[in-house]
Amino acid sequence: MARAPIAVALAxxxxxxxxxxxxxxPDNKYTPAQDVQLGREAAQxxxxxxxxxxxxxxxxxxxxxxxxxxxxxxxxxQHSEFHYTFEVVNVxxxxxxxxxxxxxxxxxxxxxxxxxxxxxxxxMAHEISHVVLRHGTAQASKASKYQAGSVLGQIxxxxxxxxxxxxxxxxxxxxxxxxxxxxSRDYEKQADLEGSHIMSDAGYDPRDMANLFKTxxxxxxxxGPQWLSDHPNPGNRVEYITEEARKLRVANATRxxxxxxxxxxHLKRLPAAPTTEQAAKQRRTSNPGGTPGRDVPRPTGRVSxxxxxxxxxxxxxxxxxxxxxxxxxxxxxxxxxxxxxxxxGQGIFTHGMExxxxxxxxxxxxxxxxxxxxxxxxxxxxxxxxxxxxRVTIAGRRGVRTQLRNRTSDGANExxxxxxxxxxxxxxxxxxxxxxxxxxxxxxxxxxxxxxxLRVND
Numbered sequence: 001m002a003r004a005p006i007a008v009a010l011a012x013x014x015x016x017x018x019x020x021x022x023x024x025x026p027d028n029k030y031t032p033a034q035d036v037q038l039g040r041e042a043a044q045x046x047x048x049x050x051x052x053x054x055x056x057x058x059x060x061x062x063x064x065x066x067x068x069x070x071x072x073x074x075x076x077x078q079h080s081e082f083h084y085t086f087e088v089v090n091v092x093x094x095x096x097x098x099x100x101x102x103x104x105x106x107x108x109x110x111x112x113x114x115x116x117x118x119x120x121x122x123x124m125a126h127e128i129s130h131v132v133l134r135h136g137t138a139q140a141s142k143a144s145k146y147q148a149g150s151v152l153g154q155i156x157x158x159x160x161x162x163x164x165x166x167x168x169x170x171x172x173x174x175x176x177x178x179x180x181x182x183x184s185r186d187y188e189k190q191a192d193l194e195g196s197h198i199m200s201d202a203g204y205d206p207r208d209m210a211n212l213f214k215t216x217x218x219x220x221x222x223x224g225p226q227w228l229s230d231h232p233n234p235g236n237r238v239e240y241i242t243e244e245a246r247k248l249r250v251a252n253a254t255r256x257x258x259x260x261x262x263x264x265x266h267l268k269r270l271p272a273a274p275t276t277e278q279a280a281k282q283r284r285t286s287n288p289g290g291t292p293g294r295d296v297p298r299p300t301g302r303v304s305x306x307x308x309x310x311x312x313x314x315x316x317x318x319x320x321x322x323x324x325x326x327x328x329x330x331x332x333x334x335x336x337x338x339x340x341x342x343x344x345g346q347g348i349f350t351h352g353m354e355x356x357x358x359x360x361x362x363x364x365x366x367x368x369x370x371x372x373x374x375x376x377x378x379x380x381x382x383x384x385x386x387x388x389x390x391r392v393t394i395a396g397r398r399g400v401r402t403q404l405r406n407r408t409s410d411g412a413n414e415x416x417x418x419x420x421x422x423x424x425x426x427x428x429x430x431x432x433x434x435x436x437x438x439x440x441x442x443x444x445x446x447x448x449x450x451x452x453x454l455r456v457n458d
Contacts, residue, residue, distance in 0.1 A: 039101030098127035122209025
């Protein structure tokens, strides 16, 4: 009889633990080996593009936290093919990015802003959860045939995550290809919850994850937190993480370690981290010709006027459009751009029009268009909207248009015409017309003619 209270207590404890939210990975038509291949390719690209902090003390510390979390991944989510690596990006924004198969890049600013090691572990556990749940390729699996190339391209190339893909990159600061580089809110909530489970099994208090999200929101500024642009808030984020934490037992709990204090003190002795925008500008200045060994043209500024004759292009099974016959089709994995010679290079264009498809979780055209515009402006304080959304008819369906103004890194002014409609599945088909201010009136007429030729086949 004396042992009865103990049995009752154990039963209550088991019931409490069993109440934790069960996470089911989304459907995925890709194999774990394909995750590894995509992640390896994207990581190689990121290492060439990002200002990595090659400091053994800082990298060693982050690797230590990462390995502790990886060891706590639940058995059902372990993939023997995956290889987890951890590198630090020398920029001040709070962010981190994890690629399919395991490579992770952690911003220095996140380490410096954390109040506890648990807050660092919280962001890393969230990112690891995206990897183990295979959200990147699951997102591609849900895409239409046209969108699949876009999503996979974002994973394998344009991902340059943590806001880097949206950074100033030459004459135009928009970074269009990364406009919808983010997971869905459902995937974000899954990563939050599974991340809390990994944290507790690794000895960290999951409430530290919620605490860092509070810090991110407070430090977001007028433009909005970069983290939340790439990781949209599912709503009540802090509340549901805190509630999940109550259901979990922290195994072998750890508090702040001496290593945490030492690495923050060490970072204070280093030169201050630049912003992502400053780092991108420095990279362009130090390497104006692009990456050695690559045939990467630069916009020359010598651009012929748009031809009065038009040529029609079919873009997969989704749409067809007619553009000036002296413009080239510049298709990549995540968008298709039409631009004249001399107007494109190094991932940007100064004259022309780009088409893309983006997820729309709101199923409201105006809201989705506003989200697109906000994402274009992330990291670029020089981008502003000239007027509100106008309602127009595009391809026989309701659409919206507006105009943006931008001041480029070389001091030139450009205007951007934005068009958007909804596809039948609710996603957004958008078109972005760009031209310097001095020729924009002419190009605006061309953009209108291009959009009027649009035929959608969804």
